[in-house]
Amino acid sequence: MAEQPSTPAAFGALLRRDFRLLWRRRGDALNPVLFALLVISLFPFALGPEPATLARIAPGVIWVALLLAGLLSLDTLFRADLDDGSLEQLMLAPHPLSVLVGGKILVHWASTALPLILATPLFATLLYLPEGTLGPLMLSLALGTPLLSLIGAVIVALTVGMRRSGMLLALLALPLYVPVLIFGAGSVMAAAQGLPYDGALLLLGAGLVMALVLAPLAAAAALRIALQ
């Protein structure tokens, strides 16, 4: 029997594989950005183009648009691996499933949320985000979107065996997203009013640290429940 690779090596191999798969269908990576762009452009149509109105709601709208884009992309986290059977192989692998799942979440965040964060200055310009709040917005998104991905991964792991899980996934995940949205959008709203905003960001950071440790473990447990 060949010597087993170490867990870090397996983690690295999984990352390389997932990134390679993504690269082969790189067009898909733009879809969340396009979705968020469309959602954001709906608001000027619905509310009228006054810059003052749009500027006031810009932080919340951008946060909600990114949250929804992330929610819609959650389904792809395990879908392809479930369909071709590699998810079962991951569960049989002699490495902690939580580490491997953590790798998958990392790739998923980098391929769906990171492009959204990079496109945020564009969204901010479209909605006349007030000067000086782009920094807090980017910071809150950088802390908040991984948190959303981690929480969402646990929920999507629970529903992974189901054929049509889309609506249910949203019903289960959105209540758990509420606190992230409150602190994320709240920090930018505070910054827009000239109030201190670092408290909300620190709470987001604390939540992220906790989720980084617990969410992969919970997602691995949920996968085992859903697929046994």
Added chain:
Amino acid sequence: MNPFMRWLHYLGAPPNFNAFAARWAPWFFLAAVPCILYGFWQALFVVPADYQQGDSYRILFIHVPSAWMSLFIYGVMAVNGFIALVWRIKLSEVLAMSCAPIGAAFTFVTLATGAIWGKPMWGTWWTWDARLTSELVLLFLYLGVMGLYAAIEDRRAAARAACFLALIGIVNLPIVHFSVEWWNSLHQGATIRLFGKSTIDPSMLPPLIALTFGTKFWFAGSLLTRTRATMYELESGKDWVRRDLEARG
């Protein structure tokens, strides 16, 4: 093994639980009715009106016990979910799943009575503050548990998945409880404390205590009945169900 653990093991077998639930559920309902009637009578006719709110504060005698139940039942559900996931006891899975609709109902009553009270007192049905929002999230968590349980074909796999979701949602419980202390809230702070001095007027306590016990008894009876019905369904092919139904006519 001590007698209590032996009793729990005995009760874990569906036929034994069925006999236990059939015997005790009516007594719990029977205990609940006088508690609730006495509580309502006290709340509506005996307790003096509030010096500021007049008579409309009396809805709190429904609101507060329901709010306590909404948290208490979630705790019961999570504990049973934990037992179900760790020791794989079928009865705990069913108990946890039977908690969800009852808890959702109490949460809904809490939100509804709060809104009805809020309209004349705060001038609005609803406000987006921490206590109200976290209670609403609690309702969504109950509905999520029920939805997940209903969505998966295999009943045991569905119960385990929903139990896991219930365990995740437990982070919301301290948020609901402490929301009035952590954030500036329109909702009043706690006035009743188990430890330390309550700031509620002593004359308002008897109906509150009666209704607290009444809702607890009602929950116990309802939980046993629901669990028993679900057990019949899940075990419908088994011998004991047929024998039991024949014996009951």
